[in-house]
Amino acid sequence: MTPVRWLFMLPGMVWLGIFLVLPAVLILIMSFYERGLYGGVDWNFTLENFSRAAAPVFLQILATSVEIAGVTTLLCVLIGYPVALAVALAPPRQQAVFLVLIILPFLSNYLIRTYAWMVILQADGIVNSVLTTIGLVDAPLKLLYNKWAVVLGFVYASLPFMILSIYSALSRIDPSLFEASTDLGASPFNTFRRVTLPLSLAGAAAGSVFVFVLSIGNFITPQLLGGGKILMIGNAISDQFLTARDWPFGSALSLYLLAMMLVLLIGQAYLSRRGSGGI
Secondary structure, eight states, rough: OOHHHHHHHHHHHHHHHIIIIIIHHHHHHHTTTOOOOOOOOOEEOSSSSHHHHHHHHHHHHHHHHOOOOOOHHHHHHHHHHHHHHHHHOOHHHHHHHHHHHHGGGGGOOOHOOOOOEEHHHSSTTTHHHHHHHTTTSSSSSSSSSHHHHHHHHHHHHHHHHHEEEEEEEEHHHHHHHHHHHHHOOOHHHHHHHIHHHHHHHHHHHHHHHHHHHHHHHHHHHHHHHHHSSSSHHHHHHHHHHHSSSSHHHHHHHHHOOOOOOOOHHHHHHHHHHHHHOOO
């Protein structure tokens, strides 16, 4: 790599080093020490934080987090793929309009959007008002403060990432491949199954990593839409740092989450290389 390229990469590398690598190193260091008497860190080496993090209660929290994040990711793939395919097949001018509509929610604050869902899902909210008015239900449904409300909030917040990732992969497919498939007598379904889907799997994998990571570490949505009844690993980490002030133990929980994210990123990178013809 030429010195000029290194020079252009330097600002980004410095930014990542300060705001990504350095915090991760600090978390790694703190996880091997004890909590101070009044919070903070007491610099006495110990491995107890990791044994505590492996306790059944925290493993159950982690399992719940993986379940919710996994369901969110699956729903985003099932919803996002047809949308991304429709956008990719649309005329160029319409694609620009559709892409603007997809990213439009990002123009408002995430917290405000989450509060909006609370208004929509509450007992006297829009959904229950419509259902009771048309006579589908006799009493308001409990749509808020449960696991599915949290999943709904995650899907709404993460779906644009999935759509854009899949659309990016679909837009890079050479149209001549579809023409060749048709000329060889393949039906539209077989063309999708043998050409479109395999070549877009890398985009779906990238979107899945985005959605899963954003969901499993989120603590605002479970707190608001779950009413504090749905405890995820992000909530547990936040409580350790902000409430219990047990920074070493919170760091140990964070490392488990970081390790999981690293495995997902390695898997996504492998699928991307396979999709691009790498070895």
